[in-house]
Amino acid sequence: MIRALAVAALGWLAAATAGAACEAVIHRDRAFTVCTADRDRHAIDLRLNGADGTPLGSFVELQRQTEAPIAFAMNGGMYHPDRRPVGLYVEDGVQLSGIVTREGPGNFGMLPNGVFCIAADGARVIESRAYAAAPPDCEDATQSGPMLVIDGALHPRFLPDSEFLNLRNGVGAAPDGRAVHFVISDEPVSFYEMATLFRDVLGVRDALYLDGRVSRLYAPALGRADPGRQMGPILVVTER
Incomplete structure (x- = not known):
């Protein structure tokens, strides 16, 4: 079973790198969407x-203020009621809030x-x-x-x-740091289910949970722009 998952994952990763950035994935009978940024083709930024x-x-305002074509975007970390980031936040080399250890x-x-x-x-x-x-x-x-x-x-x-x-x-990068996988569940899932998707299917050795009920994805190629409350940090992936 694990071997079959690994073979399927390799095929999916090749397709994701060569073509569409986002793909539907079923893991442990749960539905996810996995979007992959290729650092050779995409720029990844926090806004x-x-x-x-x-x-x-909002994704509407993000789109309005972004010149490059957006491949996809999602909420990029936890935030306070006034939408200030919780914990470390760095944008364009400027640290706006410090790390909490x-x-x-x-969560x-x-x-x-x-x-x-x-x-x-x-x-x-x-x-x-x-x-x-x-x-770093x-x-x-x-x-x-x-x-x-x-x-x-x-x-x-x-x-x-x-x-x-x-x-x-959540988010995790391939060991070489060139392919970055952004995952959102399309139904309620456990931490264990999401973590094993990163490790066992995507081959990620370090992955980070971003958020829960506020989780949202904007993926123009899928015709998807999840509605919801106003966001704090946003991760945006654009075409180079």
Whole structure:
């Protein structure tokens, strides 16, 4: 079964790289959409505020203020009621909020949590305390939590039979940092189900949970623009 999954994943990854950025995937009888950014073809950026200095908030406003063709976009990390990022946030090389390494309430504080870092030489997910100990040179970065996959292992608090289900989205990069996989569930799923999709199907060794009930995807090729509340940080992937 694992071998069959690996073969199917390789075929899907080749198709995703060569063609459409987003694809429907069934994993453990759950429906997901997986969007893959190829760093040779796509630029990956974090966006928070628009030209007027206030949060963009919506895919409509993101589209209006983005010149390059958008391949896809999704919510890019947790945020406060005023839409300020929770934890580390870096945009265009400027740090707007600092890293948080202490344990705390909610999903964000379920250590280990992590940082999605977009650098000139590739993108990767880094555990937050490792990031704080030796901060890399990230052009853009967003902190969230919990980590879904940590160096090939699932987060220790994830249970295969968990009944805690929710809409969820997350991000993970291939080991070389060139292919970046953005995943959103199309139905309520557990952390375990999403984490095993990253590890066992996409071959990701480090993956990060971005958010839950607010999870949304904009994918023009699919005719998809999920409605919902105003967002904080947005991850946008554009054609180079």
